[in-house]
Amino acid sequence: MNKVDMVVIGGGPGGLIAAKTAAEKGYSVVLVEAKKDIPKITRTCAQIFYLSHIGGGQAYTKPVRVEIESGGKAKLVLPDINFSVEYDGTLRACYDWRHLSPNGNCVYTSRNKLWGFIFNKGILLKGLLDDVERLGVTVRNQTTCLNAEDTRYGVKVQVRDSKGKTSSIEARKAIVANGVNSRIVENLGLNKTRQKIGTTLSGIGYIMEGIECPYPPSSWISFAYPSISSYINIWMGPMAEGTWQIGTTAKATDSPVNIMNRFLSTSNFAPWFKNAKIARKSAFSITPRYPIEEPVVGNMIIIGDAAAPAETWTQGAIACAYHAVKAIQEGTIKKYIDWWKESFYFNSPDYYKDFARYPTLNMFFKDNELDYLYGLIKNQLVSNIHEELIKHADKIRVERPDIYERLKKIQEISFEDTIKSK
Incomplete structure (x- = not known):
């Protein structure tokens, strides 16, 4: 001993x-x-x-x-x-954090400001x-x-x-x-x-070579695509060696592999990956x-x-x-x-209130509805997408009353509701 x-x-x-x-x-x-x-x-x-x-x-x-x-x-x-x-x-500086809707409308939570290093x-x-x-x-x-x-x-x-x-x-x-x-x-x-906070979550990450990304490798990208991932956004970011990593997280009701396959082959961003190769795969599972x-x-x-x-x-x-x-x-x-x-x-407790807003847009809206919402704040620098959309509540209520009602509900959702099993 x-x-x-x-x-x-x-x-x-x-x-x-x-x-x-x-x-x-x-x-x-x-x-x-x-x-x-x-x-x-x-x-x-x-x-x-x-x-x-x-x-x-x-x-x-x-x-x-x-x-x-x-x-x-x-x-x-x-x-x-x-x-x-x-x-x-190697270190790779990150300046931009881009959030993209299905048709490519872009909203920034960081732009031209150093927020971290890969x-x-x-x-x-x-x-x-x-x-x-x-x-x-x-x-x-x-x-x-x-x-x-x-x-x-x-x-x-x-x-x-x-x-x-x-x-x-x-x-x-x-x-x-x-x-x-x-x-x-x-x-x-x-x-x-x-x-426990909800259910067990599983996720995967693909390190890929040859991605034809139109954005510089100082960008972190979050894809909101409800028809492909109805829970959390798909993400993509640079690796220190010059490749990209793309990943997603899913609840037990879906498979992260299926989500990734759909995104890489059928999404509006699929052309980025037509000549790309997967260099390495990884995975994780967590019960929060x-x-x-x-x-x-x-x-x-x-x-x-x-x-x-x-x-x-x-x-x-x-x-x-x-x-x-x-x-x-x-x-x-x-x-x-x-x-x-x-x-x-x-x-x-504020952490869980903030985090509850992160995946809920995918849970509440369809692809074309997110395109509409992101279009209202397109190319803007915001601290929180949901809070920024609330500032446009009057316009949304007039133009899209159905979306307005669901947007209001998000303000009341709890962290537990966000991640609980369907």
Whole structure:
């Protein structure tokens, strides 16, 4: 049985930062990760380092910045805690966030303003993994964490390796960073008090070469196309290497693969993809739950997506790891809980009100109706499409009273109504 100061469960950005930071402070650390190739990205991920957010719902609320150094290196910086992470890969700046209706009417939630950088997450993870191994952290890849329990003297974690052999790791402290739908969170019983938010969602992402997109690769594009996806918009954004990634999310009543096939072959945007090839496919599945209010159980701290409804973003995961290790070192767990509550927008009821507006246009309107609505604010820069349309309520009531009545209903829809099963 291994006995160490700290065991970190999960080898994503949060887990690797936690292991690295703890090792730098002199702790003996074991990192447990289920994947064989830790830097390999197998789950659909937009790989965005947000400087500001203009999408469906904000996550991490503290300031961030990117410092680009000579020689092509960069730092992802969290200035409020004077902490940074080195990154040695390509960055692609994003300035525009375009929302397109079926006939191509475009509305902007960002235009000619830097809101984030696309980065290569695999390169980021590889750099962190190299640091972790250089610092002497024991990395147990291809190892599944089966259970974790608080003990009188610390934590005992049961794991199973790639050959099916089970063993235990004992540590004074544990940081749980194994992502959304964490088995450890479930086994600790924390989900018993976490209400599910709707149903299980599944999604896919295709990294594609040869897309003939008329917009520059500094654009993020959201396609509202109710006849193809009656729930959430299809999205497309650049990858750091120069390709594009396109993806979608579906509830159990539909298949994301079917949605994608329909969009690529039958939509008004199909000509963009006529000569394109799929270079790589990825997928994900998530059962959203409300966040863990106090993500600490005895000698274990749950960080990042494992304690969140979905995403804390890369910077949020990094910040969680930094603060968790600091709290363990200083014995200030209460400070970590307070920081968690104030640093993520999803801990506020307003988050769910904002997010409820994101998919509802697809749920309430047909293709030609969305073309009409987007046409009212075509080429405008807005902070929120639904709120901007409400400003045109008088015109809509006269010209399209049927649309007006449904537009009013959206103001009353709850987050639970937005994502519940049909």
